[in-house]
Amino acid sequence: MPHAPDTGPRPVSPAPSTIHLSGSQDLNCHHSLNFVSRESQAGPGCIQRCFVLDFAASSQSPVVSRAWPFEEDYMTKPRNTGVALLSRREAIGRVAGAGLGIVSVLHATEDAGAAGRQSSAAPATSRSAPMSIPSWNTELKQLAPNVYAYTQGGGPGVPSSAISNGACIVGPDHWMAIDAFAAPPHTKAFLAAANKAAGKPCGRLVNTHHHADHTTGNCFFLPAEIVASEFCRQAVIKGGISDLRGRPESWKVGANELKLAPPVTTIDDHSRVTYYYGDTEVQLIPNNPAHTWGDVMVYLPQYKILWAGDIAFHYVAPAGQSAYISKWIEAIDRINKMDVDVIVPGHGPISTKKDLALMREYLETAKREARRRYDAGMSAGKAAAEIERAMSKFDSWVDPAANRIVPNVVRLYAEFNGTIAPDLPNEATRKANEDYKAAKSAGSR
Ligand SMILES: [Zn+2]
Structure with missing residues (x-):
């Protein structure tokens, strides 16, 4: 049965004021966050500001970039050492109604476009040069008022197995998360960044599907409600607690805290569920079978932003061990028919339908x-x-x-x-x- 939509009256949230972050915060996972504020004067009355959380010195360093509201977008270019501010060349999206530009700064887009143009010439049976791919950062990035995407960093030569993405959508009294990550340090880093940005507790977690790199950290969100497809719930229960076998030792810090936390609310495969977080409409849309038999996407129609879960891998080879690949291609085609400007994939950088097309080409x-x-x-x-x-x-x-x-x-x-x-x-x-x-x-x- 579909979960009853959370349609109760909620006060309309005002546009968020600028978040001021400073100092450091212990994440209880042997890391600390260092906050850096960068500003520049862009013209009369226009302050450009980017907040960056530079987190430890690991490849999983989370960075919170505050990219809203900007007149001209700036972006953080991923680097293992330090952060560089670059002029935006392409930003996607728009804020419906308010007329505000989403400043989702898609640093990958340009490289991706070049890659796509470069790659379309050779027939599949010839051996062609590998396309160039972008790098992306570990960061919590604001895409719209009260809407944040979380990516874990990657790029050329960076191991990406089980390095997944998430989200924080803020309502009047709590925030919603999308996906729970593969290992306790990943989940705790996300929670620290999202709680700081939201300023209130997480009340709901959506699992896009059952794979361990999206559900192992579920227990750290409790007592939040956990929502997913029925297939996902059953698969999480069947899979049990991840033992993180084969993963780096650094991922196992806090593993003794893990416990099984399956979804407690399930939606059927033919129903959308709509939540309202303040004035933000949040639709849960089943789109399966595809990557699994239980894929659910999260769509924000006002902002044309889609969390596609692992239906989308951008610049990360699609993992199809649980997939129905022909149906997966059909699921991508359904996304292409949606009014979507920004796609947050399950793995890889925030991008667009253009980048999703490359993954479709891989599968096809x-x-x-x-x-x-x-x-x-x-x-x-x-x-x-x-x-x-x-x-x-x-x-x-x-x-x-x-x-x-x-x-x-x-x-x-x-x-x-x-x-x-x-x-x-x-x-x-x-x-x-x-x-x-x-x-x-x-x-x-
Ligand atoms: Zn997956």
């Missing part, structure tokens, strides 16, 4: 190349090794792309032979990995 190319080899009777593993060569333009996508091609081809083969199902195809993937390694080894001799 993988499907086409897999079908050809399936029809020729080739094993999934050997096909993956060949397809990897055919998709070399995506080699620069992080994680790296090669790590994802075997499970993606396994899922495509399951579509083709009619065995596709929600559960992980562990045995088929194991066999395909063996064949993939053998094919790679033979190819290198």
Whole structure:
């Protein structure tokens, strides 16, 4: 049953005043935040201001950039050391009604556009040069009044596995989160930044899907209500508490605090749920099967902002181990029909439909190349090794792309032979990995 929309009367929130951040804050996860305020005079009566939280010296440094309200946008360019302010070249979005510009500053967009133009020429079967990809920062970025996106940093050569994104949407008495991250330090860093920006507690968490990098930190949001699809709830319960196996030791700080916290409110796959956070309309839109059988997106129609969950991977190779890839492509096409200017992906930088189109191309190319080899009777593993060569333009996508091609081809083969199902195809993937390694080894001799 759909959760009853939270449509009770709420006072209209005033436009937020500028957030002043200063000093430092202990995150209770062995890091501290250092706040930096940068201002410049942009012209008569126009102060440009950017607040940056420079967090420790790890690759997961969260940065809060206050990019609203600006007359001219500035952006923080991701750097492992320090922060540089650059002039905006492209910003997306608009604030309906108020006539204010969303200052979601999409530093990735320009590189992405160049990448897209560069990449469209070569046929899929030729080996083309990897596209250039942007870097992006760990930061809480204001996209609209009371609306923040949280990204975890990445870029060329930066490991991206389980490095996911989130959100903070602020209402009169609490804020809503989207997704809960993979490890306690990630969740705590997000919560510290979002609580600081919101100035009130989190009252609701939406899980876009069940994967551990979006749900492991659920318990840190309690007693907030946790909302997701019914499939997500069941999968979280079935998956149990993540043991963070294979993850860096730094991710395990606080792991003893983890407990199972599945969604307690579920929506069905055919119903939208609308919440009102002050005057911000927040729609939960199921869009599955796609990346999983339980994907739910969050859409803010006034601002044309979409949190797509893992239906969108931008410059990160799509992880399709739980996917129905043909349906995933259809889910992307449904997004393309929506009135959306800004897409916050589950992984990668905040971007647009143009960047989503590149991911669609990845999936479509993988499907086409897999079908050809399936029809020729080739094993999934050997096909993956060949397809990897055919998709070399995506080699620069992080994680790296090669790590994802075997499970993606396994899922495509399951579509083709009619065995596709929600559960992980562990045995088929194991066999395909063996064949993939053998094919790679033979190819290198
Ligand atoms: Zn996922």
